[in-house]
Amino acid sequence: MSAIARLLRAREAGILVMLVLFVAVVSLIQPRFFSAETLRIVLLAVPLILVAAMGQMMVLVARHVDLSIGSILGFSAIAAGMIFRDYPELPLYVGFAVGVLSGAALGFVNGLVVTIFKLPSIIVTLGTLSLYRGLLFILSGSKQIDPNDIPEPLIRMAQTSPIDIPWIVIIAYAVAFATWLFLTYTQVGRQIYAIGSNPSAAPLRGIRVMPVTILVFTLSGALAGLAGLIYAARFGYVNPGITGVGFEFTVIAAVVIGGVSINGGVGSVLGTVLGVLLLGSVQVALPILGVSGFWQNAIYGGIILIALVIDRTVRQGGLRGLLARGGA
């Protein structure tokens, strides 16, 4: 098989084709979509999703799912925002540390409960979704972090940097690159794939499933925490009842579109990045096409289901394979 053929057969190729087709179609209908400004808006829109998607991807690869990231994002954003508000004299990185570490701690709890009690992660994280949201209401006293409490340098990170690309964009792609390095070149990174591919074989190969799984949930939480800071930088406020609500579904949509299999063991950083970009393009294209923003969730839901069906047919050798096995 030639290199090009192999490239075309890769999962990522399908997503890339979808992305190019989408951009092409939208640009044909509304030529002003195809512009540097749109690219800028898309690039700006996605860091939030991208950072959290890296965590969710690792969780899905390990054959789990993390529904609580929206609440973790909210919690970390509130925690960091309260540091900014109540201790304005502290340097910015203290707030960052608080955000990321609180996210990591909440993710760690998820991992601990899932592995110790051997419970399905979907139910556990559905519980912590609610639990963390409640905690963040208690922590914040149901009060919003106002725009003038968010430090100026943090806001600027969403706008500029020395090289004219906003810092948060640079951070997001740096996180993606680091994730790629971690998953490709470290032993633990490969073990995550092994666990997801075959959870019962992994321990027989000497993989310590429990610590690795806990690590994956912790990373997912930490990245959601980082996303919380990006949220504060980009939107300039944090509201306990709004920040991060429903965010988990956007992220899961992006990751599933990116070709990460819900059955574990399959998924790549490149695919996830493309999935995030496709979702970001949809988000930006809707108003340009004059479609009401109310359609956004319906489209996300539809895309998830389509991606699932495609994933299913690919794994079972196309439609014929699916139909042949459909007998039982």
Next chain:
Amino acid sequence: MNSIDKPTPSTTTPTIVVREAAAPRPRWQVLLIRPETVTLVLLVVATIVASRLSPFFADLGFILESSTYYIEFAIVALVLTLVIISGEIDLSPAAQMALSACLFGTAFKAGLPMPVAIGVSLLAGLVMGAFNGFLVTVLRLPSIIVTIGTLILFRGLAQVLAGDKSIGGFPSWFVGIDYRMVGIVPVPVVVFVAASVLLGLFLGITIYGRQIYQIGTSEIAAIHAGIRVRRIKMGLFIASGLVSSIAGLMVASRLGSVRYDLASGAELTMVLIVMLGGTYIFGGRGSILGTFLAAWLLVIIATGMTVANIAINAQLTVMGLLLIVSIIMTNAIYARSQR
């Protein structure tokens, strides 16, 4: 060839362990370590504690009145119990409630007569349930992720239909189902009790009911036993859609209006009720009785927190914690009784 591949010869000669058959547990013990018993005990304790804290709880009428909010979800939870016993899960009922209620509202606004609008809503429930069932049984996708997808899709379609406005102005005979009483019991509670009895009998004594347990215990064994697994699962998802649309109509009646965010976040409440009732998350075990008791337990706890002036947002903490604790407990109990 290295020696690791061969069985190590140094293992001791196999000693035959003669194990005596364990004496059957006394009946009271079997009954006592059922998760439903735990739910019942918790229910009694919660009621006693609550009535100590506030005289309101001694009043049955007060509890029944304040229960209507949770009872709508509890009715859906009854069907969800069957779905989970069969080894699947449905996270989309809350979104189905919203979409079918918004369809009802839109149809009513479009000038259709009420019975037709109600019919549209029920039909939508059937179609949504069948759609879930199709994806799970025909395309063989895992129900966990499918119903996350349809959850977003259905809620999104409700948003498309209703925008961010609420649709109201329903005729007065339709509005206020929670204020219609049979004796001192509000109509939704009557529906819940009747549905519990019917579904309890269905699950307990009909062949279909027993087959649901068998599917959840071992799907492969069930297929070999000639059980029409896919047909039954399809039926369960359709039932889930239908009951969701009924619950959606009840919410529409109680509030007198519908919005796309109707019952948002209620997937947690529904799963919580089922889990509190001791249904095994991996399928094959559980009962309608447990779900029935759990619904009342939740009503007492939630009403108790509201009476104690705990903010509704802070109550989320307790709900999340309860969900996690209840699955841990149920798992522990089943692990014990399986030995």
